[in-house]
Amino acid sequence: MFLHRGSFSEVFMVREKKTGKMYALKCLKKKHLAHSNLENEINVLRRIKHDNVVGLEDFYESRTHYYLVMQLVSGGELFDRILDKGVYTEKDASKVIKQVLQAVSYLHENSIVHRDLKPENLLYYNTDENAKIMVSDFGLSKTLEHGVMSTACGTPGYVAPEVLAQKPYSKAVDCWSIGVITYILLCGYPPFFEENEKRLFSKIMRAEYAFHSPFWDDISESAKEFIKNMMEKNPTKRFTTEQALRHPWIVGDTARDQDIYQSVCEQLERNFATSKWKVMANQGSRLLSHKGICCDAHNSDEVSADK
Structure with a gap:
């Protein structure tokens, strides 16, 4: 399910097959990385885990994309x-x-x-x-x-x-x-x-x-x-x-x-x-x-x- 489109990324709601748990998947094309702060964001998110911080659950990459599996936050701004x-x-x-x-x-x-x-x-x-x-x-x-x-x-x-x-x-x-x-x-x-x-x-x-x-x-x-x-x-x-x-x-x-x-x-x-x-x-x-x-x-x- 599509959630959001930013300047350099798209965000989808996804379900983990094994557990059925829902996550937010942030997809970013590698060719845009030079114009974003994603690398810094990943480095920071990998270091932190707190009840009041949206967490990074996992990270993957393909030949063309980076994929951030994020904690799903659904309560609004x-x-x-x-x-x-x-x-x-x-x-x-x-x-x-x-x-x-x-x-x-x-x-x-x-x-x-x-x-x-x-x-x-x-x-x-x-x-x-x-x-x-x-x-x-x-x-x-x-x-x-x-x-x-x-x-x-x-x-x-x-x-x-x-x-x-x-x-x-x-x-x-x-x-x-x-x-x-x-x-x-x-x-x-x-x-x-x-x-x-x-x-x-x-x-x-x-x-x-x-x-x-x-x-x-x-x-x-x-x-x-x-x-x-x-x-x-x-x-x-x-x-x-x-x-x-x-x-x-x-x-x-x-x-x-x-x-x-x-x-x-x-x-x-x-x-x-x-x-x-x-x-x-x-x-x-x-x-x-x-x-x-x-x-x-x-x-x-x-x-x-x-x-």
Whole structure:
């Protein structure tokens, strides 16, 4: 069964004859390998196994193709599930971010930086109400050799200031991205949004964002403090995943149980649930490339059975 077509690959749902178990099979022509990050993705996926990471089950190749047998994830993207919930609270957002932090903490412990954390790469394992979150798409991930990196990559709006400034950076870039995602989960719109890419990058590099009224009036101070620590401009002062996992908004009882569904979903639909946002994101990627910054200009190949 065909699931998804990306820039360089096709994804099919397949069944293992011996066990009857379902998988996602990602097929890529070898002639396209020079234009993709597949080799890096395979090397990373072979090293990791975590409950909240979409796993690589097996790998094959033929004369013309590479085949990745991936864990089948069928629960859909994060934002789509929020829009379908009907009721949504800070506690729901906190539970999502906790799982993301656990996955990314595991990656960092294994000297891997994802470098492209964004809502589209956060999928639900299945359609169950309490399904776990899965981190996907390791095409831009990097294995740390000396603790710092210099190649600028990521997705506009989620990328850390030090990356845009073309400075050497570390795994702290993932924590910044998680801060951006948390911000969006609590208000439905991005902390940095400009029609003009130059102004967008300038705002990000200055870490210029705010908690606007009335959208943030009912959000706890604990949540705001958590975001401030994750979106700290100085990467050496920014929360690590370990620090974030100890914050009261994640492990305590400070996340409010008040329903914020209507406010958040109105903004999500306005800012994210349209083709306009995706077009702008892709344009931003190309513009970054024009500026000499290598950013994510490929279509995501997340393995999700409902695409």
